[in-house]
Amino acid sequence: MSEEASSDPELFFKRHVFVCTNERVDGHPRGSCARKGSVELRSYMKTRAKELGIDGVRINSAGCLDRCELGPTVVVYPEGVWYACKTKEDFEEVLVRHVQNGERVPHLMLQPEDE
Amino acid sequence: MSEEASSDPELFFKRHVFVCTNERVDGHPRGSCARKGSVELRSYMKTRAKELGIDGVRINSAGCLDRCELGPTVVVYPEGVWYACKTKEDFEEVLVRHVQNGERVPHLMLQPEDE
Numbered sequence: 115m116s117e118e119a120s121s122d123p124e125l126f127f128k129r130h131v132f133v134c135t136n137e138r139v140d141g142h143p144r145g146s147c148a149r150k151g152s153v154e155l156r157s158y159m160k161t162r163a164k165e166l167g168i169d170g171v172r173i174n175s176a177g178c179l180d181r182c183e184l185g186p187t188v189v190v191y192p193e194g195v196w197y198a199c200k201t202k203e204d205f206e207e208v209l210v211r212h213v214q215n216g217e218r219v220p221h222l223m224l225q226p227e228d229e
Numbered sequence: 230m231s232e233e234a235s236s237d238p239e240l241f242f243k244r245h246v247f248v249c250t251n252e253r254v255d256g257h258p259r260g261s262c263a264r265k266g267s268v269e270l271r272s273y274m275k276t277r278a279k280e281l282g283i284d285g286v287r288i289n290s291a292g293c294l295d296r297c298e299l300g301p302t303v304v305v306y307p308e309g310v311w312y313a314c315k316t317k318e319d320f321e322e323v324l325v326r327h328v329q330n331g332e333r334v335p336h337l338m339l340q341p342e343d344e
Contacts (some may be wrong), residue, residue: 121333123340125309132247132291176247189326191306194240223240
């Protein structure tokens with residue numbers, strides 16, 4: 115028996131953000147998002163989401179998203195749009211424009227072929 | 230300037246699975262997914278995805294998904310469908326039916342109102 119997508123429940127989070135917080139040892143050839151500050155940057159985004167009163171979203175940490183060289187990496191679902199965010203300002207822009215307002219932030223966006 | 234969803238890049242992962250691997254101290258009233266075996270169960274799912282040759286997907290660990298009481302919890306994007314998976318058999322079923330074949334597994338699925 116196959117169930118169809120048409121019967122899927124409503125989204126539990128209107129937008130669900132995953133920030134890679136994977137940490138590798140110093141000197142690893144791929145680097146890692148945590149070594150580029152992603153743990154603190156994720157906390158900042160989470161705090162700002164609360165301060166701005168953005169309801170129905172969640173700013174999660176995630177294990178390695180496998181795009182380490184581009185990090186810190188962020189993916190916003192259900193859209194599946196990826197961003198490389200290196201500063202608090204980058205996180206703030208993705209938070210306000212995409213997560214809160216449903217827009218996109220082209221200058222921070224990753225394309226599938228980016229590596 | 231607002232960018233529209235119509236210009237979104239293709240999905241980087243055809244299906245992106247997040248398994249909560251958050252761990253709380255023993256006796257915490259909400260419990261935690263890691264205390265219910267989610268770390269090992271996530272590893273199992275990841276290994277099985279590779280063994281089955283399921284390409285273009287990723288089986289990620291995630292920080293607390295905030296549905297602890299129902300855990301171990303799993304969410305499959307871009308569909309945003311949630312499951313409660315307690316055993317290897319549960320993870321296998323979600324992996325093969327939903328992640329690989331695009332079906333749904335109603336008897337493991339969470340509804341937005343579940344808590």
